[in-house]
Amino acid sequence: xxxxxxxxxxxxxxxxxxxxxxxxxxxxxxxxxxxxxxxxxxxxxxxxxxxxxxxxxxxxxxxxxxxxxxxxxxxxxxxxxxxxxxxxxxxxxxxxxxxxxxxxxxxxxxx
Amino acid sequence: xxxxxxxxxxxxxxxxxxxxxxxxxxxxxxxxxxxxxxxxxxxxxxxxxxxxxxxxxxxxxxxxxxxxxxxxxxxxxxxxxxxxxxxxxxxxxxxxxxxxxxxxxxxxxxx
Numbered sequence: 001x002x003x004x005x006x007x008x009x010x011x012x013x014x015x016x017x018x019x020x021x022x023x024x025x026x027x028x029x030x031x032x033x034x035x036x037x038x039x040x041x042x043x044x045x046x047x048x049x050x051x052x053x054x055x056x057x058x059x060x061x062x063x064x065x066x067x068x069x070x071x072x073x074x075x076x077x078x079x080x081x082x083x084x085x086x087x088x089x090x091x092x093x094x095x096x097x098x099x100x101x102x103x104x105x106x107x108x109x110x111x
Numbered sequence: 112x113x114x115x116x117x118x119x120x121x122x123x124x125x126x127x128x129x130x131x132x133x134x135x136x137x138x139x140x141x142x143x144x145x146x147x148x149x150x151x152x153x154x155x156x157x158x159x160x161x162x163x164x165x166x167x168x169x170x171x172x173x174x175x176x177x178x179x180x181x182x183x184x185x186x187x188x189x190x191x192x193x194x195x196x197x198x199x200x201x202x203x204x205x206x207x208x209x210x211x212x213x214x215x216x217x218x219x220x221x222x
Contacts (some may be wrong), residue, residue: 033210042115042201042213059117088154092209098146098167099209103153 004026004091006102013079014110021074021105023089029100030093032065032072037086037104079109112137115214117202123220129190132217136183136204137138144178144211145183148199157200160185189219196222 013019023032031050035043047056049065049072050084056063060083062075076083089102116135124130136143144167145157156169169189177187183204189196197220205213 031209034185035211035213040215042216043202043211045210045212048208048210090209090211098159098169099211101154101156103137 004089004100004102006087006089006105007091008105009103010106010108012108012110015080015089016078017109019076019107021076021081021087021089021107022071023073023102024071024090025100026070027091027100028069029091030069031091032069033090033092033099034063034074035088035090037088038084043088045085076107081109083107083110084109112139115202115204115212117200117214117217119217120215121218121220123222124192125222126192126194128187130192130219131186131188132200132202132219133184134187134204134214135201136185136202140204140206141183142205142207143179143183144203144205145185145187146174146201146203147171148201148216149197154201157187158178177208192221194221 007022033036033048034046037043048064048090052069054065061076087105091100116182118133142161144159146154148154158177159167163179174190179185201216203213
């Protein structure tokens with residue numbers, strides 16, 4: 001069974017702090033996606049990484065795909081209250097043909 | 112382009128009833144997936160439809176079913192509702208890739 005484990009599950013920080021969320025698996029994925037979900041809404045795709053070692057930046061968010069394409073990280077610099085939400089990673093291209101979602105990281109950024 | 116729409120947004124049903132949820136994908140997207148999201152289990156894959164055919168299925172009982180129409184709109188049905196079916200049901204459409212574009216979800220409460 002393919003699994004994606006996210007850590008930490010919960011994170012509560014002050015505005016201006018930096019943080020990193022991790023997404024790990026023992027399986028290799030052809031690509032990995034990150035989503036953010038706000039309360040009462042569906043997840044919104046932030047980025048897709050496809051190449052081992054790839055780094056993508058989206059303003060204050062930096063996404064990295066592991067060299068072996070088994071793990072990924074999301075780093076947020078100088079977090080703001082607007083970054084509050086549930087962050088989900090999802091791996092694609094495994095042997096099930098399905099998109100595998102991690103359990104999510106709930107981030108709260110306090111002003 | 113208009114985003115994914117789901118109707119209704121909120122629904123309250125009693126145990127034993129059945130319910131039908133509707134999803135209209137982004138124009139041009141032929142793949143529609145359904146997910147169940149609960150605080151305890153996270154985001155769980157129900158099924159995927161592509162060109163009116165079920166292409167993938169998650170580990171849910173037969174009470175959960177779906178279909179897709181020729182215009183790519185999709186419906187999912189849950190029969191003989193149980194209290195544990197209370198959840199946010201998300202529909203996502205995708206282009207020819209694994210990237211998911213989610214709707215706002217239908218919040219189902221079973222009493």
